[in-house]
Amino acid sequence: MLRTETYTMNFGPQHPATHGVFQVVLTLDGEKIVKAEPVCGYLHRGIEKLAESRTYQQVIPYTDRMDYLASMLQNWGYVMAVEKLMGLEVPERAEYLRVISGELSRLASHVLATGVYALDVGGFTGFLLCFRERERMMDLLEELTGSRMTFSYARFGGVADDAPEGWLEKLDKLMDDMPGYIDEYDGLITGNEIFQARTKHVGGLSPETAIDYSLSGPVLRGSGINYDLRKAKPYSIYDRFDFEVPVGKNGDCFDRYFCRVREMRQSVRIIKQAIEQIKEIDGPIKGKVPKVLKPPKGDAYAEIESSKGILGFYVVSDGTNKPHRVHVRRPSFINLGYLDEMSRGWLIADLVAILGSIDIVLGEVDC
């Protein structure tokens, strides 16, 4: 037997496969990973601290800058926590607009995750293909909010604006086309032999570990746990829609990826139903909310199902117009916490596949 020695190597912080500025200090035995120590914080801006010196309304744009791929859901999570703190009611039409824009944001995030994952494991065509649809979604979101990424669309007790004339019809048209697009991903990426060889039975995660390590979103559901907050604890108006929660079997990279693809189909279903139902509902898009917001003393924790997993906001009020404390339970951050154990024993090339399958956004990890 040859005597081998371990050595350390930096993966990142400047590396395209880390999806941002993120470093993993690898201890390697040949090409095999002995230890992978994640080093995050390169993008830490102290958003939680900044929030303490801003008014409640001024915090909304900061939430955009965390998970900038699904900003709509970040806004939603924050306003939901403050609404819970104040006991605000949200008008029905606003709830529908939140669901529609939120699911569209989830779709955009999942489409990007799918495309980038194809790129991670070496399929450039899948990457370009996914950006084709993402562009249509971005255009629609821009038309609704005036911005392509940092929407700040949610308001306390409602949303900023109603959908413009003809917007819902355009969205309906896109939703008609989506299943065809998703079929194309299934054909080009999911069914690809090389893609499957790179992802199947790689980075397996047992359901017990996934729960123990507080993992959430497609990472948890890929391991076969049927836990989606939209079903488990239906917030907003999610109990009005008919949809399924896709789960995986083996908990490997492929299952995590495939959960996302199947979730896209469910999002399309939800949006279709919401467009149908919102036609019947007329009314205000914003409840009666005081201009100067001073929530009563106390704290509230609210959570929603973001595209990456459970997104929770913990808000403490001291009775003034600025929050005493805002904490964000970021799904990317907590999902990333298990990277070390998950990648031990695999090769460097597998690490790229494993990291990609968690689908992290560094803006959210570092906050």
Place this chain on the structure above:
Amino acid sequence: MEKKLSEIISELKEKFPQIKTSEETISVSTEDLLGLMQELKNSFGFNYLTNLTAADYPADAKGKGDGDEAEDDGEMEIVYNLTSVYEKLYLTVKARVSRKNPEIPSVFPVWGGANWQEREVYDLFGIVFTGHPNLKRILLTDNFEGYPLRKDYQWVGGRK
């Protein structure tokens, strides 16, 4: 073992007479914390630590001014949001530590998910989780001074 949250809380109250309870929240002392958490996980199915964070409550924020302020510096509160994934139950546990000596047992032996979340709280609040296997800074650099999320933290610059 289908149980309502109110039943669980009253059962816990018998085992841990020291705890204070409300509808969905339990306040516990640091001594009882680990025992209570183990009980919650093993007997009541709270298998998922959704969220772990802290908040700073310095004494002067409460309008306290007279007497020995050196004695009472205020407290920090650690908040645990627990979930029972299978039973769909949700519970909040709170524990307070003094700002002078912020030490609390780590719940990492109970839930692995506490690993990074406790490191984050340690990083930003300086609360020491005893028994944590790898308690070091996570977002800030290792040589960073001070704990920025404490209310008395002063930073140079910044917007008024």
